[in-house]
Amino acid sequence: MVVPLMHVITVAGLLFTIGVMGVLFRRNAIIVFMSIEIMLNAVNLAFIAFSRYHNDVNGQVFVFFIMTLAAAEVAVGLAIIIGVYRNLRTSYITDINSLKH
Template sequence: MVPVDYYIALSALLFVLGALGVLIRRNPLIVFMSVELMLNAANLAFVAFSSVFKTFNGQIFVFFVIAVAAAEVAVGLALIVEIFKSRKNINIDELNSLKG
């Protein structure tokens, strides 16, 4: 039997790694992938708790998250493609014209 804490720890670790990816990578595609990783980490926690409390609510929530993530990826990637088309570059460090 695996204590739920282990799953939570794994979830947290994956989440932090995803966040780290968002922070340190300059490629928007990889940033996106890191966001997906963070969502996965959250989903893992949901499912773990769903298993602990013997209910399907958590799983249904994960289902919704997956749907939203798919929508997000579709729009996000479309945006990236559009940015690339206009600037011939997708380095997010160069997308800094909105500054004070």
């Protein structure tokens, strides 16, 4: 019994959509951030699936780099959240609208 490629990609797409929902609907910055991680992982899954399908190592290398990037991004992003929380005493991104002006 084999799994069609389409099913794996569909799983990746749904995972991505869940991430999008988290980013759009949640106000807590930490949850939003986790949702972004979910989106990145959805893309990774698609990469791995295609890499397997084409029997090509490049996709895996890309995933490796995306993980590296995600690690760096999480470190910086969380530092920013801490900085914002320290200054504004909130982690709700709807309260943070200094970009308005």
